[in-house]
Amino acid sequence: DAKTTQPTSMDCAEGRAANLPCNHSTISGNEYVYWYRQIHSQGPQYIIHGLKNNETNEMASLIITEDRKSSTLILPHATLRDTAVYYCIVRVRGYSTLTFGKGTMLLVSP
Amino acid sequence: GAVVSQHPSRVICKSGTSVKIECRSLDFQATTMFWYRQFPKQSLMLMATSNEGSKATYEQGVEKDKFLINHASLTLSTLTVTSAHPEDSSFYICSARSPRDSGYEQYFGPGTRLTVT
Numbered sequence: 555d556a557k558t559t560q561p562t563s564m565d566c567a568e569g570r571a572a573n574l575p576c577n578h579s580t581i582s583g584n585e586y587v588y589w590y591r592q593i594h595s596q597g598p599q600y601i602i603h604g605l606k607n608n609e610t611n612e613m614a615s616l617i618i619t620e621d622r623k624s625s626t627l628i629l630p631h632a633t634l635r636d637t638a639v640y641y642c643i644v645r646v647r648g649y650s651t652l653t654f655g656k657g658t659m660l661l662v663s664p
Numbered sequence: 665g666a667v668v669s670q671h672p673s674r675v676i677c678k679s680g681t682s683v684k685i686e687c688r689s690l691d692f693q694a695t696t697m698f699w700y701r702q703f704p705k706q707s708l709m710l711m712a713t714s715n716e717g718s719k720a721t722y723e724q725g726v727e728k729d730k731f732l733i734n735h736a737s738l739t740l741s742t743l744t745v746t747s748a749h750p751e752d753s754s755f756y757i758c759s760a761r762s763p764r765d766s767g768y769e770q771y772f773g774p775g776t777r778l779t780v781t
Contacts, residue, residue, distance in 0.1 A: 590772075597668075597757045597772035598708065641707075651698065652759070652770055654708040 558642045563659040566636075572629040574658050576642030579623040586647045587618060589627045591638040592657070598641065601627065605647075632662045666692045668760050670773035677748055677780055685743045685776045687758030693738035694760035698770065699731075702755040714741045748780040 559577040566572040578587065589601040602609055602616045604625075609616045615628040629636055641657040667690040677683045687697055695716045700708040712733050714720045720733035730752075732744040741760075745752055757775040761768055 592708075595755070595775070595777070597670075597759075597775045600769070600771070647767065651710060651713065653710070654700075656707050 558644055558655055560640070560642050560655065560658045562656065563661065566629075566632045566660060566662050568634055568662055568664050569631055572632040572636065572660055572662070574627040574629075574640050574642075574660065575624065576627070577624045578642070578644045581622050581644050582646075584646055585644045587616065587622075587625045588643045588645060588652070589614070589616065590641045590643065590652075590654075591636075592641070593635075593638040598654075601640075603647070632660075634662050634664065636660065637662045666690075666760070666762055666769075666771040668758065668771045668773040670756075670758055670776050672776060673774065674777040675779070677778070679749055679780055680747055682744055682746045683748055683778060685745075685756055685758075685778075687741045687743070687760070687773055689739045689760040689771070692760070692762050694741075694762065695738060696761040697735060697741040698759045698761070699733060699741075699743050700757045700759070702757060702775075708757060711743075745778065748778070750780045753778055753780045 586603050586605050588603040590598040592598045602614050604616045618625045639657040639659050641654050669688045671686045697714045699711045701711050702708045710723050711726045712720045712722045714733045714735040716735045722728045735741040755775050759770045759772045
């Protein structure tokens with residue numbers, strides 16, 4: 555699976571949009587971009603995934619660049635409960651295992 | 665979404681004893697389950713992949729005789745930490761892979777905090 559690079563930490567004010575970047579310059583054509591998050595002392599929670607089109611669900615939006623070498627996870631209106639470590643993972647959908655990097659620690663402040 | 669449970673959520677045991685952690689997929693059948701370990705301020709590390717009815721596949725550096733994995737049914741996998749030592753204290757997380765017609769996605773349990781004294 556391709557390697558990803560994320561900032562170590564980010565801050566966001568409550569109510570503002572949180573934009574979390576991820577670089578995956580070696581991504582292959584059949585690899586998807588997945589985002590998970592882990593709130594302290596809990597198991598990872600699936601957020602969203604995409605191949606090349608932008609995706610949106612009730613939690614977040616995923617913007618993937620046209621060359622697919624980077625992506626951005628957008629939490630449109632961050633709340634204190636969104637404080638967590640966010641992991642960007644690139645993998646072939648389904649059968650391959652999930653390999654977690656260090657992720658981005660997002661701190662949402664009042 | 666699919667739900668995965670773990671039991672217990674936290675356990676304290678004495679050094680030298682064994683402790684069993686259960687992972688259940690509550691609303692789907694999982695032919696494959698995964699066990700991860702997470703030390704403080706570190707990321708999740710895959711320990712082993714468990715397939716129903718067959719032996720688990722362990723990642724390099726994980727002692728298979730120490731971390732016994734049993735996946736006897738399509739909804740239950742267990743991890744037994746044998747002869748636990750303080751350095752085994754960690755956060756253990758399981759995940760279950762959904763069936764093919766659900767995209768083979770992975771769903772995670774809430775984790776089990778093991779403390780060995």
